[in-house]
Amino acid sequence: MKALLISKHQKEQSLLKPLLDVGIELSVWHDFDTDQLGTFSGTITRTLSPIDAAIAKARAGRASTPGFDWYIGSEGSFFSDPTVPFITRHHELLVALPSQHEIPVVTEVSQLISWAIDQEVSSEEAFLQLIDGDLSEGKEHAFLSLPGAPPQERIEVASGREALVKAYQQLSRNGELPIQVMSDLRAHRSKNRRQLIEQAAQALAAKLATQCPNCGQKGFGIKRLLPGLPCAWCLNPTGAVRAQFWSCPFCNYQEEKSDSGSGPFADPGMCGICNP
Ligand SMILES: [Zn+2]
Ligand SMILES: [Zn+2]
Structure with missing residues (x-):
């Protein structure tokens, strides 16, 4: 399979290997001026939401260069975390638009950061x-x-x-x-940022390599993690991950899979009753 990344700031460094690991060859389209959708420095104000901006990039790539299986657009954003005051949240989003479908496969990752000034x-x-x-x-x-x-x-x-x-x-x-x-938070200038983009790329690669059991399209994967693992002492649900929620963006088929890494019970330290 072949994918085209629409990127001006050398994000391919973070995507090449994860995609190649699942047999997807990545090319890059540099000619699209992604800055016209808004810049970090604020010299051009952003008007689209991050997901719409990423989809707009993927669409522009598809319109200009047919012949790829997937068109990948990306968008990073930084904002004050609504739950932790004075801390910045760094969010990276990747979308893969298929050649003949309007629905993209989406992955998102985020982290709290202390390194940006x-x-x-x-x-x-x-x-x-x-x-x-x-x-x-x-x-x-x-x-x-x-x-x-x-x-x-x-x-x-x-x-x-x-x-x-x-x-x-x-x-x-x-x-x-x-x-x-x-x-300077542009991808080619910030190592911290590239690391999170690579995490998003691994999640995207896993989806693009997985077929939906219902419609057979590739793009099936984890949409979100479900909390509620029972406390080891009192058995009440906690905030710890209980299961993975998988879904297919094309036919909406959904599946809940147990999260094997977490074991059957949560540490009582995670429990609102035993450790309030
Ligand atoms: Zn499906
Ligand atoms: Zn408990």
Whole structure:
């Protein structure tokens, strides 16, 4: 089987191997300007939801280059976690659109992150502290932008410490303080981000290799995990995973499979009654 990835920022690094492991050869279409759907730096505002943006990329690839079995679009997003205040959630989404079907196979993964910076600074000392901490984690780049400025007037710097410091000094001479400093989260600049994309790619590859027992199409796989594993002491349901919910996006066939990794009972530490 052959798949086409629509990507501008070298995401294929994270997808090639997981897909090849299940016999899918990946090509990349770089010509589509995915930034027209919105950018991380905010220079172009995003209007589509992440899933619609990913599907739009896959559709554009299919319209331009027929002959592939799957068209893969991706979209990452970062937002404040609604359940954990002041923590950022990093979410990666991959969709695989078949050549002759409008319904995509979708995988999503997410993680809470502490490594991304998005902070206002108004002194050079605070600025240096922030970017040196960021650079020490092996990242080479960061964005600078002017809070409240229209997107097209924000400033983007992406060439290491020297350029960042120079840009800061320029802005501060112009009286543009405070300045907003953000990590560069584009896939080709962020190792942390690529690792999560690879996880999503493994989940997608597993689905694209699995036939639906009902309609026979490939794309069958885990849609979500179901909580409710009984507590080992009181047998009441806990938040621990009890089963996997599998579904087929094409015919909606569904199946619940027990999650063998978790054993028959949950640790009482997970129980709201034994360990409130
Ligand atoms: Zn099916
Ligand atoms: Zn209990």
